[in-house]
Amino acid sequence: MAPARQRATGVYDHRPPLRRPFTQGRGVSSTQIDPEQYRAFRQFLEQSCGIVLGENKQYLVNSRLGQLMQREGIADLGGLLWRIQDRPMGGLRGRVIEAMTTNETQWFRDNYPFQILQELVFPELVKRKKQQIRVWSAACSSGQEPYSVSIALQEFQSRGGRLEAEILGTDISPAMVNQARLAQYNASAISRGLSPDRLSRYFHSVEPEVWKVRPEIHRRVRTQQHNLLESYAALGRFDLIFCRNVLIYFSTESRQDIVRRICQQLQPGGYLVVGASESLARHNDDLEMVRTHGAVIYRRRFPGGR
Secondary structure, eight states: OOOHHHHHHOOOOOOOOOSOTTOOOSOOOTTTOOHHHHHHHHHHHHHHHOOOOOTTOHHHHHHHHHHHHHHHTOOSHHHHHHHHHHOTTSSHHHHHHHHHSOOOOOTTTTSHHHHHIIIIIHHHHHHTTOSEEEEEETTOTTTHHHHHHHHHHHHHHHTTOOOEEEEEEEESOHHHHHHHHHTEEEHHHHTTTOOHHHHHHHEEEEETTEEEEOHHHHTTEEEEEOOTTSOOGGGOOEEEEEEOSOGGGSOHHHHHHHHHHHHHHEEEEEEEEEOTTOOOTTTOTTEEEEEETTEEEEEEOOGGGO
């Protein structure tokens, strides 16, 4: 694992041997990637954003970085890493990370987390005399998750629930954060998980085949760029955190560190929702499993175990 200074700054301190760091060419090819340069790129990616790239994912590098490298006139990964170090303020580092980040998302993904919110989490928080809660949607991509939470809360309120929320959506990608902030989606994005009823209730058409989240849903959600490897202190404390289908991309060590620090940001009795395939059973003793609706979510233990 890289030292804390490297993780925070993304500074990469091992340069692969290169004779021509600025070779001109058509972009990287998976059949031409030098093993040492690929190993160095994997190290850079994990230190910069936590993504663990498999040993045989050269094809993924080719498909996601080929055009970018061609535009920059860079022929190999060694030249790419050299350019990132040589011009740290040039924006290339961010564009590489953005290209390598998976932005898979949809509305009400897997459905059950949002049923659990309406039938367990929101009522439980109301019983504790909560009137205003804070929610964090980590790695929120283009915003479907935080807006799904806001819609779920709106529906809870329509049935008499008295609870309000401030919802923070964060993502490492500036482009995704800007998309989430705009809250405007085309037909392809809308079709992924959003029912016609919810579309008519909570969105309005702004142009043919483009819809925008209505103000009563949008007003709760604030978005900002954030790297899960960086400090969470400035984000504040939360009653509910969604960190779904992202931990699987991190190493075991980074995953344990992220879960530990997420738990520190949870209020006692606060809930953590992760992906269906992401078990935290051995990651943190402060979290207890809550089994409901045939699924598992996690709750931070109260002091003294109550």
